[in-house]
Amino acid sequence: MNDDTGRYPLKLEGDNIPMVSFRNVTKKYGDLTVLDRLDLDVAPGEMVTIIGPSGSGKTTVLRSLMTLETIDGGVIYVDGEPLTHMEKGGKLVRANQRHLRRMRAKIGMCFQHFNLFPHMTALENCMEGPVQVLGLPKDEARERALELLGMVGMSEKSDQHPSRLSGGQQQRVAIARALAMRPSVMLFDEVTSALDPEMIGEVTNVIRSLVDQHSLTMLMVTHQMGFAREISDRVCFFYGGSIEEQGAPATIFETPEKERTQQFLSAVLQAN
Amino acid sequence: MSYLEFLGNYSDRLIDGSLITLLQFVLAALVAVAAAIISGLIKLAQLKPLQAVATVYIEIFRGTSLLVQLYWFFFVLPLLGVSLEKFVAGFLAVGLCYGAYGAELVRGAIQSVPRGQWEAALALNMSPAQRMWRIILPQALVIMLPPWGNLMVEILKGTALVALISVPDLMFEARQINNNTYLSAQAFGTALVIYYIFARFVVTPLMRWLERVMARRIGRA
Amino acid sequence: MFEWRWEFTFEILPRLIGATGKTLLAAGGGYAVALVLGLIFALAQRTPWRVLTVATREVVEFVRSTPLLLQVFFVYYVGPQFGLNLSPWTAGLAAIGLHYAAYLSEVYRGGIESVPKGQWEAAKALNMSTLKTYRRIVIPQALPTAWAGLGNYLVGIFKDTPMLSVIGVGELMHTANAVGAEHYRYLEPYTIVGLIFLAISLPTAWLVRQMEISLRRRLGLTK
Numbered sequence: 168m169n170d171d172t173g174r175y176p177l178k179l180e181g182d183n184i185p186m187v188s189f190r191n192v193t194k195k196y197g198d199l200t201v202l203d204r205l206d207l208d209v210a211p212g213e214m215v216t217i218i219g220p221s222g223s224g225k226t227t228v229l230r231s232l233m234t235l236e237t238i239d240g241g242v243i244y245v246d247g248e249p250l251t252h253m254e255k256g257g258k259l260v261r262a263n264q265r266h267l268r269r270m271r272a273k274i275g276m277c278f279q280h281f282n283l284f285p286h287m288t289a290l291e292n293c294m295e296g297p298v299q300v301l302g303l304p305k306d307e308a309r310e311r312a313l314e315l316l317g318m319v320g321m322s323e324k325s326d327q328h329p330s331r332l333s334g335g336q337q338q339r340v341a342i343a344r345a346l347a348m349r350p351s352v353m354l355f356d357e358v359t360s361a362l363d364p365e366m367i368g369e370v371t372n373v374i375r376s377l378v379d380q381h382s383l384t385m386l387m388v389t390h391q392m393g394f395a396r397e398i399s400d401r402v403c404f405f406y407g408g409s410i411e412e413q414g415a416p417a418t419i420f421e422t423p424e425k426e427r428t429q430q431f432l433s434a435v436l437q438a439n
Numbered sequence: 440m441s442y443l444e445f446l447g448n449y450s451d452r453l454i455d456g457s458l459i460t461l462l463q464f465v466l467a468a469l470v471a472v473a474a475a476i477i478s479g480l481i482k483l484a485q486l487k488p489l490q491a492v493a494t495v496y497i498e499i500f501r502g503t504s505l506l507v508q509l510y511w512f513f514f515v516l517p518l519l520g521v522s523l524e525k526f527v528a529g530f531l532a533v534g535l536c537y538g539a540y541g542a543e544l545v546r547g548a549i550q551s552v553p554r555g556q557w558e559a560a561l562a563l564n565m566s567p568a569q570r571m572w573r574i575i576l577p578q579a580l581v582i583m584l585p586p587w588g589n590l591m592v593e594i595l596k597g598t599a600l601v602a603l604i605s606v607p608d609l610m611f612e613a614r615q616i617n618n619n620t621y622l623s624a625q626a627f628g629t630a631l632v633i634y635y636i637f638a639r640f641v642v643t644p645l646m647r648w649l650e651r652v653m654a655r656r657i658g659r660a
Numbered sequence: 661m662f663e664w665r666w667e668f669t670f671e672i673l674p675r676l677i678g679a680t681g682k683t684l685l686a687a688g689g690g691y692a693v694a695l696v697l698g699l700i701f702a703l704a705q706r707t708p709w710r711v712l713t714v715a716t717r718e719v720v721e722f723v724r725s726t727p728l729l730l731q732v733f734f735v736y737y738v739g740p741q742f743g744l745n746l747s748p749w750t751a752g753l754a755a756i757g758l759h760y761a762a763y764l765s766e767v768y769r770g771g772i773e774s775v776p777k778g779q780w781e782a783a784k785a786l787n788m789s790t791l792k793t794y795r796r797i798v799i800p801q802a803l804p805t806a807w808a809g810l811g812n813y814l815v816g817i818f819k820d821t822p823m824l825s826v827i828g829v830g831e832l833m834h835t836a837n838a839v840g841a842e843h844y845r846y847l848e849p850y851t852i853v854g855l856i857f858l859a860i861s862l863p864t865a866w867l868v869r870q871m872e873i874s875l876r877r878r879l880g881l882t883k
Contacts, residue, residue: 502862503857504821510850514840617737623737627733627738634730
């Protein structure tokens with residue numbers, strides 16, 4: 168990691184502090200640069216969708232934010248506090264495990280392949296984090312889990328193991344599991360990409376209801392252009408590890424300015 | 440002497456020997472499981488000095504013969520100030536030898552749990568220990584049980600070597616009977632059949648049952 | 661505390677190294693028996709005659725489920741009871757060869773079964789004979805899968821040769837026992853034997869792995 172963290176603030180201050188802030192973030196795999204000096208702010212309660220060709224760094228944005236990847240340059244802030252770094256002697260240094268665990272509590276994530284725990288029922292999946300990590304009493308965790316499973320329409324299947332559930336059902340349980348931790352930011356990483364077409368609707372409906380009900384901040388990577396357009400407050404088109412163009416969904420999808428955006432959208436729309 | 444007479448005369452000794460074999464097997468299996476889990480986990484952990492210790496243990500025990508290890512435990516260790524009862528030296532050597540093989544099974548099974556499981560556990564903010572014990576190990580257990588079934592049969596067979604340091608197990612009794620009677624086919628043949636019955640109709644079904652139980656608990660059955 | 665004696669070490673080293681040659685001979689001889697007998701076991705299980713396949717299957721199961729040490733004693737002592745005297749070497753190689761033949765038959769089987777059914781069908785579509793299908797299509801693809809097993813059991817048979825010492829085959833362990841008994845010292849002989857086993861089996865295991873990798877590459881089975 169670069170030792171240039173001196174130019175980043177120890178804390179974000181003032182009015183309108185973004186919930187998520189990428190400052191000059193770079194991520195490399197060997198010679199390949201997947202995030203290239205990325206700047207991205209997401210306001211509290213905002214729903215931001217990331218689109219772009221494969222290899223443009225979309226998923227890496229979410230994975231860096233979940234601390235599944237370590238970044239090679241820049242700083243990520245969550246809720247005004249540095250996530251990837253922490254303050255030590257008036258300077259920002261790389262975050263230790265303790266800091267990461269404190270900050271991770273603010274973030275929840277849903278994965279393309281659900282990643283439900285196969286040895287636990289749907290209900291147990293949703294209770295695991297609250298009981299083991301947050302230390303909630305079991306009764307309370309069960310109540311919270313059942314409520315969320317009800318919200319995603321999975322009450323009846325709460326005693327089933329993931330192997331007995333369809334992809335769409337698994338993904339809905341995975342959303343409930345992430346919500347049970349009461350995160351401030353939710354990340355959706357291509358959550359419909361591994362689903363059969365007829366199951367996509369049940370998952371997008373759940374996400375739609377989250378947008379309606381909650382003041383959650385959400386970042387979503389998706390290939391569902393129609394859904395992105397309908398649901399997002401803002402759409403970011405990624406290219407080569409940074410944002411090529413961003414704006415309101417109507418603007419991006421109807422009157423994109425950049426040529427790459429136009430090419431990408433016409434290619435995608437043609438394929439559909 | 441007919442075979443029935445042979446059995447009448449020597450069944451007591453064969454049964455005594457079988458019980459010792461069974462006991463050696465159970466104790467050796469426990470040692471092997473413990474050694475395998477500990478050294479398998481250490482090999483995966485990011486602790487360099489401990490990792491080296493585990494590697495040396497695994498390579499030495501996998502790289503040499505069980506018989507050499509057994510003799511070393513029984514004849515050489517006392518010279519270095521560690522005297523082991525022959526019974527203890529027996530199951531300890533067998534257990535540690537197959538534990539080294541088991542360590543690779545543990546390591547392989549943990550590594551074959553999909554990456555997404557680690558990531559999901561991390562996304563729930565679980566600690567490294569919680570991730571391992573609550574999420575990864577239960578799944579790794581189901582993956583590694585079938586090869587452990589084979590290893591258990593190997594452990595059972597391995598216990599026959601303890602006869603060579605005079606632990607009075609089934610192998611030992613068969614040899615004694617042979618020395619006294621010269622009825623080699625009866626003595627060794629009966630022992631072979633008893634080992635076969637243990638392996639095929641006790642150890643293997645038990646491991647299969649365990650596989651089924653674990654698969655059901657994980658919701659795969 | 662018992663001290664390591666270097667002059668004693670150097671005194672017995674030539675004898676132990678000489679015996680290492682016999683250990684290698686026993687391993688090689690036993691392995692040769694196992695390779696051939698194992699192939700027969702494997703092919704017998706692929707014939708259409710149900711009695712033969714079931715019988716072979718049971719023999720393989722039986723041999724695999726019982727201790728090699730007991731089989732060594734059995735082969736050596738049961739012969740004379742019926743008027744057939746086997747030398748320690750013959751009995752030893754027969755027993756260890758039979759034992760590992762059971763394992764190798766599984767390796768052959770696994771290798772053959774790892775070749776997709778479509779390959780057999782494609783060969784049939786080209787009107788190839790069974791023999792030609794095996795030789796030109798199946799075996800080349802089965803070999804890399806089987807290689808790891810074949811190599812591991814080569815190391816395995818090598819490490820099991822000390823069991824032949826019990827019927828008087830003069831290999832490494834037998835010699836170490838003799839040396840120990842002559843001098844009432846077991847520290848050096850048993851430790852040296854252990855080190856010799858390490859010195860041979862670790863590089864062999866490494867070599868087997870390397871050859872498997874290069875075999876796969878040569879047959880174009882990896883990218």
